[in-house]
Amino acid sequence: MRRSRLTLWCMTVAVATATSLAMAHHSLSGQFDVSKSFEITGVVSRVEWVNPHTQLFVDVKQPNGSMLTYKFESLPVAMMRKAGLSKGELIGDGRPVVITAYPSRSGVPTLGYLLHLKLADGREIQFSRVPGAEQP
Amino acid sequence: MNARRLACFAATLCGAGVLLAAAPAPMPRMPDGKPDLNGVWDNGGGIDFLKPQTKADGSVCVTGCAPAPGTAAAPAAAPAAAPVGTARPKYRPELAAKVDDLKKRQQKEDPVLRCQPPGLPRIGPPDKIVQNAREIIFLYEDVSGPFFRIVPLRAGVKRADDSESYLGDAQGHWEGDTLVVETRNFNDLTWLTDDGAFHSTALKVTERLTRRGEQIEWLARADDPKVLAEPWQLRPRMMQRSDVEMAEPAPCVEQDLGHMVDDSYHANPR
Secondary structure (H helix, E strand, C coil): CCCCCCCCCCCCHHHHHHCCCCCCEECHHHCECCCCCEEEEEEEEEEECCECCCEEEEEEECCCCCEEEEEEECCCHHHHHHCCCCHHHHHCCCCCEEEEEEEECCCCCCEEEEEEEECCCCCEEECCCCCCCCCC | CCHHHHHHHHHHHHHHHHHHHHCCCCCCECCCCCECCCEEEECCCHHHHCCCEECCCCCEECCCCCCCCCCCCCCCCCCCCCCCCECCCCECHHHHHHHHHHHHCHHHHCHHHHCCCCCCCCCCCCCEEEECCCEEEEEEEECCEEEEEEEECCCCCCCCCCCCECCCEEEEEEECCEEEEEEECECCCCECCCCCCECCCCCEEEEEEEEECCEEEEEEEEECCCCECCCEEECCEEEEEECCCCCCCCCECCCCHHHCCCCCEECCCC
């Protein structure tokens, strides 16, 4: 598939250091704690197909029955396209997905950087390496 | 024809076939005889390095993947020739402090990090070229949005608005089989690269595009004597022909600055 200079704004630190042509962006470590990750289960309610980061909104049911919406940043659109991923695929079929993400350093608990997505049908999408996890 | 002559004739035919097979493909040319640069091109930068993997069950790994089975590590490369060009421009000594200050404040000052146009030469080679005998159109699919440049091949073409601009006024001509594009009349709102690499409105960018088979060699040079100690020759980029049509770039919507907790950033030479 085609690349495009469309940058790579939000590369993971590892990827960014792996290429001298990395496009730029704010450091992930300036926004997220890249030494940790957390996992939640919820339903993807919206995807913003925008640069420099696609945005995934996930509704997570709380113990009291209310719904809390998390916002996850992810890779730029060009990288998604190159991996064969589409907005529709990320929105999914309304069934719960399992999200693994870096937590935000800004103190907002519902904000994270998307690392891994496990779909209800068992398929997995790794966007960036999960700290401490084996490489798939 | 005896057997010996027949063998000699066959060997000659085979030799000619080998030579034909090894000969480089002829340069694709336009009706006016100029090299044909039309097409979509992987521009040798950005996410070319990305090697996503799709597994048998439909799972996808975009980055940080283990090497795919059967993909042994590449053998050590032969020593490369001395690189032509440099990653960053060299500034006049009296401006070193300004560059350093902008570099420290890149998080807040780099226009690209606020979805502003990248300017030239930071935008890099075009992603698509549309060519005729009078003009050449460069199309870009950039993280900051879609951009285009019109490169007239005849002198005297005027824009309706000739104000200084992000991508300047381009003028093209052919030097043999090389397209040379000289661009002036820039505003000073873009950076040449990251790390505080500002420029003045005196910037002139010269690009040289030479088709080599299924590739185009893109060379670029930035001249800005008001701020640079010497012309900056960028590292060459090879554009690779692609059969995948350009897509409409997604809009650029900055959503990060509000929750940055420090001024860190990572390299962005492009």
